[in-house]
Amino acid sequence: MIRRLTLAVSIAAALVACGEQSTETTPSAPAAPASSGPTVITIDGSSTVYPITEAIAEEFQLANQGKVKVTVGVSGTGGGFKKFCRGELDIANASRPIQKLEMDACAASGVKYFELPVAYDALTVVVNPQNTFLSTITVEQLKQIWAPESQGTVTKWNQIDPSWPDAEFKLYGAGSDSGTFDYFTEAVVGKAKASRGDYTASEDDNTLVQGVSQDLNALGYFGYAYFAENQAKLKALAVVPVAGGEGVLPSEETVISGTYTPLARPMFIYVSEKAVARPEIKQFLDFYFQNVSELAREVRYVPLPESAYVLIKQHIDENKLGTVFGGEPATAITIEELLKREASL
Amino acid sequence: MAVSDSLRATISRAKRNDLIFVALGIAALLFAASTFVALFLDMVGDGLSRLNPSFFTEFASRRAERAGILAAWVGTFAVMLVTALVAVPIGVASGIYLEEYAPKNKLTALIEININNLAGVPSIVYGLLALGLFVHTFGLGASVQTAGLTLALLILPVVIVATREAIRAVPGSIREAAYALGATRWQMVSDHVLPYSLPGILTGVIIGLSRAIGETAPIVTIGAVTFIAFLPPSPVTSSPPFLSFDWLASPFTAMPIQIFNWTSRPEEAFQANASAAALVLVVMTLLMNAIAIWLRYRLRRNLNW
Numbered sequence: 001m002i003r004r005l006t007l008a009v010s011i012a013a014a015l016v017a018c019g020e021q022s023t024e025t026t027p028s029a030p031a032a033p034a035s036s037g038p039t040v041i042t043i044d045g046s047s048t049v050y051p052i053t054e055a056i057a058e059e060f061q062l063a064n065q066g067k068v069k070v071t072v073g074v075s076g077t078g079g080g081f082k083k084f085c086r087g088e089l090d091i092a093n094a095s096r097p098i099q100k101l102e103m104d105a106c107a108a109s110g111v112k113y114f115e116l117p118v119a120y121d122a123l124t125v126v127v128n129p130q131n132t133f134l135s136t137i138t139v140e141q142l143k144q145i146w147a148p149e150s151q152g153t154v155t156k157w158n159q160i161d162p163s164w165p166d167a168e169f170k171l172y173g174a175g176s177d178s179g180t181f182d183y184f185t186e187a188v189v190g191k192a193k194a195s196r197g198d199y200t201a202s203e204d205d206n207t208l209v210q211g212v213s214q215d216l217n218a219l220g221y222f223g224y225a226y227f228a229e230n231q232a233k234l235k236a237l238a239v240v241p242v243a244g245g246e247g248v249l250p251s252e253e254t255v256i257s258g259t260y261t262p263l264a265r266p267m268f269i270y271v272s273e274k275a276v277a278r279p280e281i282k283q284f285l286d287f288y289f290q291n292v293s294e295l296a297r298e299v300r301y302v303p304l305p306e307s308a309y310v311l312i313k314q315h316i317d318e319n320k321l322g323t324v325f326g327g328e329p330a331t332a333i334t335i336e337e338l339l340k341r342e343a344s345l
Numbered sequence: 346m347a348v349s350d351s352l353r354a355t356i357s358r359a360k361r362n363d364l365i366f367v368a369l370g371i372a373a374l375l376f377a378a379s380t381f382v383a384l385f386l387d388m389v390g391d392g393l394s395r396l397n398p399s400f401f402t403e404f405a406s407r408r409a410e411r412a413g414i415l416a417a418w419v420g421t422f423a424v425m426l427v428t429a430l431v432a433v434p435i436g437v438a439s440g441i442y443l444e445e446y447a448p449k450n451k452l453t454a455l456i457e458i459n460i461n462n463l464a465g466v467p468s469i470v471y472g473l474l475a476l477g478l479f480v481h482t483f484g485l486g487a488s489v490q491t492a493g494l495t496l497a498l499l500i501l502p503v504v505i506v507a508t509r510e511a512i513r514a515v516p517g518s519i520r521e522a523a524y525a526l527g528a529t530r531w532q533m534v535s536d537h538v539l540p541y542s543l544p545g546i547l548t549g550v551i552i553g554l555s556r557a558i559g560e561t562a563p564i565v566t567i568g569a570v571t572f573i574a575f576l577p578p579s580p581v582t583s584s585p586p587f588l589s590f591d592w593l594a595s596p597f598t599a600m601p602i603q604i605f606n607w608t609s610r611p612e613e614a615f616q617a618n619a620s621a622a623a624l625v626l627v628v629m630t631l632l633m634n635a636i637a638i639w640l641r642y643r644l645r646r647n648l649n650w
Contacts, residue, residue, distance in 0.1 A: 047609075050571070054572045058406055058407060061574045061575070066575055069575045070572075071570040072570060072571060072573075073487075073568060073571055074571045074606070075568065083568070088486075203609075204608070204609045205609065205611065206609060206611070209611075226611040228611070229611040229613065298407075300611070
């Protein structure tokens, strides 16, 4: 009986305590700024840019012994810009330039921003390593394979090139929510999001790696990092940019020289003007551009030349806000062209 | 003679059917169990080598061998704490009200139907609700408290239904006996119904929590971060009043998010990390269920009607 009583009492006590707890939870919250306290730097956005920013954030916090805190989320480029333009983020990771609608959203809420290119990625077209007939592919052929009109009609290798075998190919590509999908369709088919639908689509690139490595007639595309980590299981194709040209394999050199085109793409971070006013953000950005060359290479991206980072950092010092792309999708931009555009800001 | 023959035939047919059903049942059970065992063993095989103390005390890192789950397990723990503190009192009180106090009318029936339906709503819907309500309208941000409240909403129907089932199992004669001795309704509930139904309620609560602990969709929707190398502020401080609720507003990550992030990495070594973290999550869930079973056993032993 005593035991039962104590039980009842302890439950009642727990109820009371919990009641207090939960009433305290809600009203106390608005007072505490939840997303961006004074020493937390909030970053969100593209999953493609994530590895670079994560590496920087990790090293930055080690160097600072945790005095400045950084959080990095993965909402995708579009999701990141949505939060960024609502003023919820300090920095947005983006695997493509900001688009018109997003610029309008930022303008409407008064969020001004610095556009800072940080590195290049080489979208890589891959086939099964046992595929003997393919080592080079033209952009025109890729377009034939991936165009929306091809769905259901172009299904065999020899429909693209009569010398290729009479076998059905199987396609693997990015899911329609990713910036990678937007870029590949824009660069290859000529219109963002225009792609056939009868292929294995996944936001998880490891699924695509598995698929291509186990299927003799597979063809797929994803970011260079996933090819670099799985070179034994995959074969990258050299891409011929214009008819009659030479095939070019993705690598740091071909991205820097601008010959790997149109599948080399710049990646950006967008920093809000308000955030830059905070000393710890300035410190973070200084650290970012000091270390991005080394760390980008470590996570298998292609860094920009050192001179480029000096130029880009000047945007902040000289208060050059805004984008150089005017809200238009940009494909086949070499590093040289990018820097020319950045210098014109 | 003819009658007993046909009877015998019927019996043997029934026995055969019986046998077929048993065989089918065992086959189904074996299929389910061996699938789980195969997956579990695969996970253990992949992840066991990464399970060392530093795996639990290190933050996430871009280097697989340096990466740990500190932020993830602390985040999961903090979120679960908020979830339990919110869902249990509200859920149990709702259950008691509906079972012992509510008048049997159309409004009560409507509430009951709604609660039963809520239990079947996909978790992503709770995430979207929380994004609109907690994150944007109330401005709570992508914090521990938002995640805790979201998961509390998610398991509230489970807790309410379990509480009601447990209360319903208390015999009516107990209530009548309490009334006969002059107890008020609240005395009857708090002195008798609640202690007797406690094992059932606790089971429901823990089943609810072990559902919440593995939820990914709602906490991704409210914007939990992926990389975080610091812990929420400590709830105990060195200066008066010695208690701080700042941890409620802290950004966080959770086990399922960490696991998902690791499986989608290009480097093969992270797959082992993901398996190890998944193993930890499975063990956490099994532990919670084990606690539920143990509590039920212990508390039931004290009941003697």
